[in-house]
Amino acid sequence: MSASAEPRPMTSHPSTALKGEAAVPGDKSISHRALILGALAVGQTRITGLLEGEDILDTAKAMRAFGATVTRLGDGEWTVDGVGVGGFGEPEGVIDCGNSGTGVRLIMGAMATTPITATFTGDASLCRRPMARITDPLELFGCQVAAREGGRLPVTIKGAADPVPVRYRTPVASAQIKSAVLLAGLNAPGQTVVIEAEPTRDHTERMLAGFGAQVATETTAEGRVVTLTGQPELRAQSVAVPRDPSSAAFPVAAALIVPGSEIRVPGVSRNPTRDGLYVTLLEMGADIAFENQRDEGGEPVADLVVRHSTLKGVSVPAERAASMIDEFPILSVIACFAEGPTVMNGVAELRVKESDRIEAMASGLRANGATVEDTPDSMTVHGTGGLRGGASAATHLDHRIAMSFLVAGLASEQPIGVDDGAPIMTSFPDFLPLMQGLGAKLG
Numbered sequence: 430m431s432a433s434a435e436p437r438p439m440t441s442h443p444s445t446a447l448k449g450e451a452a453v454p455g456d457k458s459i460s461h462r463a464l465i466l467g468a469l470a471v472g473q474t475r476i477t478g479l480l481e482g483e484d485i486l487d488t489a490k491a492m493r494a495f496g497a498t499v500t501r502l503g504d505g506e507w508t509v510d511g512v513g514v515g516g517f518g519e520p521e522g523v524i525d526c527g528n529s530g531t532g533v534r535l536i537m538g539a540m541a542t543t544p545i546t547a548t549f550t551g552d553a554s555l556c557r558r559p560m561a562r563i564t565d566p567l568e569l570f571g572c573q574v575a576a577r578e579g580g581r582l583p584v585t586i587k588g589a590a591d592p593v594p595v596r597y598r599t600p601v602a603s604a605q606i607k608s609a610v611l612l613a614g615l616n617a618p619g620q621t622v623v624i625e626a627e628p629t630r631d632h633t634e635r636m637l638a639g640f641g642a643q644v645a646t647e648t649t650a651e652g653r654v655v656t657l658t659g660q661p662e663l664r665a666q667s668v669a670v671p672r673d674p675s676s677a678a679f680p681v682a683a684a685l686i687v688p689g690s691e692i693r694v695p696g697v698s699r700n701p702t703r704d705g706l707y708v709t710l711l712e713m714g715a716d717i718a719f720e721n722q723r724d725e726g727g728e729p730v731a732d733l734v735v736r737h738s739t740l741k742g743v744s745v746p747a748e749r750a751a752s753m754i755d756e757f758p759i760l761s762v763i764a765c766f767a768e769g770p771t772v773m774n775g776v777a778e779l780r781v782k783e784s785d786r787i788e789a790m791a792s793g794l795r796a797n798g799a800t801v802e803d804t805p806d807s808m809t810v811h812g813t814g815g816l817r818g819g820a821s822a823a824t825h826l827d828h829r830i831a832m833s834f835l836v837a838g839l840a841s842e843q844p845i846g847v848d849d850g851a852p853i854m855t856s857f858p859d860f861l862p863l864m865q866g867l868g869a870k871l872g
Contacts, residue, residue, distance in 0.1 A: 441838030446689030467509030538609030705753030747775025
């Protein structure tokens with residue numbers, strides 16, 4: 430959502446049992462990468478199931494600005510005629526990535542080792558987010574960076590004319606940092622190495638290999654080590670985007686907490702680096718069945734069958750945080766409807782997302798009657814099996830905060846409002862009709 434867009438207040442009301450099928454959109458992480466790698470490949474990449482939220486559309490515009498031909502053929506069906514590794518042309522205007530931290534950070538990496546100059550900006554939320562965690566390692570390749578105080582957008586990058594390969598240990602568990610470095614390494618000679626103390630989502634490594642890059646991953650005493658051999662010729666591919674487990678989390682949560690509910694969510698990614706929420710929900714006693722397990726486009730997927738459940742609080746270990754970092758807001762809602770405390774550890778990264786998600790969820794849940802404790806790196810929700818509701822929550826231009834509180838209102842005693850539901854369009858444009866189709870009372 431742009432900073433000038435009109436806010437859209439929304440309210441959700443206590444609902445009767447949710448029933449039906451929830452066909453959630455394509456995975457956002459994979460959609461970004463499919464467009465970017467398609468633009469860096471030789472030939473025409475065909476993508477099906479692409480998420481058509483604002484974040485992804487901004488990445489498509491950026492790839493066009495760098496010289497790729499990006500065409501929408503139909504619903505979720507796109508083609509990308511790439512320019513090859515090192516083939517990006519200099520964009521004529523500023524690259525506006527809207528609300529997307531993933532988009533801007535990956536695109537910066539993809540262009541940082543090409544001798545062109547590009548300026549990046551975004552909406553008010555994105556311009557508050559830290560970019561030095563990306564631009565610092567990119568400068569090691571030889572590019573030059575100019576940014577606002579604190580390394581914030583707008584950022585101008587003058588790409589390296591003679592890039593050098595990099596060996597980099599990520600300071601925090603972040604797939605965005607890892608991916609930006611690997612994408613920059615594509616146009617550097619020799620081997621670029623990324624070392625992670627904790628594994629993060631591995632879509633970039635999987636997709637680079639699928640497009641023909643030489644990528645090796647091993648677990649050592651240092652951690653998870655990813656080695657990319659630079660200057661490959663990426664070959665155009667057909668990419669089938671699985672459904673997004675982070676988007677699926679919202680109808681799944683609603684079914685778990687609204688009595689009498691039973692829904693099916695087809696074709697959801699079960700990538701083990703993204704599966705932490707579902708592991709946690711099963712520990713809490715959630716009735717979730719994984720049916721028709723299969724492989725699509727190099728990603729494991731399954732159909733989820735979810736029924737209303739009696740849940741108990743659990744402690745989520747810090748080492749699981751990276752595999753569910755986007756799902757903690759909705760987990761904090763589910764935790765209200767469990768019995769006993771749910772402790773979420775290792776979640777400091779939530780403070781530098783689209784908003785400070787710990788503060789946003791803690792404040793909104795407290796206003797609606799929950800008892801919540803938070804520290805810089807943890808959040809504890811003391812579940813009582815229900816939630817009073819009756820208050821409005823501030824979303825801070827954050828799509829996941831908005832959807833989390835709208836789900837909460839479906840099972841609370843009183844309605845729950847959000848000050849602005851417009852950011853939902855960035856990742857889940859069909860959220861409202863999909864949830865209403867299941868029987869949810871919101872709008």
